Amino acid sequence: MTPAAYAVVDTEALRHNLAVVRRSAPGSKVMAVIKANGYGHGLLRVAQALREADAFAVARVPEGIALREAGFIQRIAVLQGFIDDAELAAHVRYGLEPVIYSFGQIYRLERAPLAQPLLPWLKLDSGMNRLGVSKDEFPICLRHLQRCPWVRQPVGLMSHLSRADIPADTVTTEQIALFRQTIAYLEGEASFANSAGILAWPDTHADWVRPGIMLYGVSPFAGRSGEQEGLKPVMTLRSRLIAAKWINKGESVGYGGDWIAPRETRLGTASIGYGDGYPRHLANGTPVLIRGQRASLVGRVSMDMISLDLTDCPDARVGDAITLWGEGLPVEEIAGYANTIPYTLLCNLTQRVRILEPGESF
Numbered sequence: 001m002t003p004a005a006y007a008v009v010d011t012e013a014l015r016h017n018l019a020v021v022r023r024s025a026p027g028s029k030v031m032a033v034i035k036a037n038g039y040g041h042g043l044l045r046v047a048q049a050l051r052e053a054d055a056f057a058v059a060r061v062p063e064g065i066a067l068r069e070a071g072f073i074q075r076i077a078v079l080q081g082f083i084d085d086a087e088l089a090a091h092v093r094y095g096l097e098p099v100i101y102s103f104g105q106i107y108r109l110e111r112a113p114l115a116q117p118l119l120p121w122l123k124l125d126s127g128m129n130r131l132g133v134s135k136d137e138f139p140i141c142l143r144h145l146q147r148c149p150w151v152r153q154p155v156g157l158m159s160h161l162s163r164a165d166i167p168a169d170t171v172t173t174e175q176i177a178l179f180r181q182t183i184a185y186l187e188g189e190a191s192f193a194n195s196a197g198i199l200a201w202p203d204t205h206a207d208w209v210r211p212g213i214m215l216y217g218v219s220p221f222a223g224r225s226g227e228q229e230g231l232k233p234v235m236t237l238r239s240r241l242i243a244a245k246w247i248n249k250g251e252s253v254g255y256g257g258d259w260i261a262p263r264e265t266r267l268g269t270a271s272i273g274y275g276d277g278y279p280r281h282l283a284n285g286t287p288v289l290i291r292g293q294r295a296s297l298v299g300r301v302s303m304d305m306i307s308l309d310l311t312d313c314p315d316a317r318v319g320d321a322i323t324l325w326g327e328g329l330p331v332e333e334i335a336g337y338a339n340t341i342p343y344t345l346l347c348n349l350t351q352r353v354r355i356l357e358p359g360e361s362f
């Protein structure tokens, strides 16, 4: 029995994309960002494929613990660090490197001796106004960390870009200047660039780059595809056709009858829906691939099913595989039909979507 909806994750493509990162930022070490279940591709599968990366970055403590429990011994940065004693203790116990962005974290760290030294990354808010201490607070925070006997030295120096996907943006130029100025003459290793920084802003590369989306074969730039950056798509989302029939011109399809057949239509039903993470707000006309040909989504996406106009794909048969995005159908293009960015499509696959490697049996 084959699963109705499954995602094929091409681990070879992951490795290819890591090589593109290294070519794009030849002087930097690579911290592979594998938060949110490896951008929906499966945390451990992605970590295994990218084990040659110099370090991993995750968003939250449980993601770091999962990596350790699976036996990964690489350095792991936790981008949201700790906010209570339990999370601090987990950093120590599992050898995780917290990002520090508040005095509260520093006081917590100073309060009690740790069983083992901890290596933190101090984060500067260089303009995004999300996480990070201000440029004025930065030297004070750093001094606290330098004086703390159970903090390993030198502390890492981090910041994050907010608009690097916009070409020649002056805010990015200002962020670069501020980060540079703040960390000038400091000893620690610096990390700044996300995927957009890696590809478009060489001045942001520093000691460590932090690629996320580009590892998964997706361009961080609106209107560009991963292929144009030399990347290979990693995830292909597939389903299959479970029914097909002809309907008359004027008949309506799906909940609310939103789509009305403009002609006699061969209508297909495929087994995938928003319960799998295929977005409900995808527009009529969103392409899918069947037997290498494009067919289009018609009517509303249901929880477990979608309807397709197969009139122009006369060879399509019940049981055929359908590609929703990935190989031959860039996820960037589908994101446009959903009025969102590819990141959300990849991350939002639900538990029931099986993740397989090419050639892996069901």
Ligand SMILES: *Cc1c(COP(=O)(O)O)cnc(C)c1O
Pocket: 033, 035, 079, 160, 193, 194, 195, 196, 210, 211, 212, 213, 214, 220
């Ligand atoms: C998610 C994230 C990244 C990776 O961003 P991409 O745009 O996916 O390359 C890097 N740094 C931080 C702090 C992040 O939160």
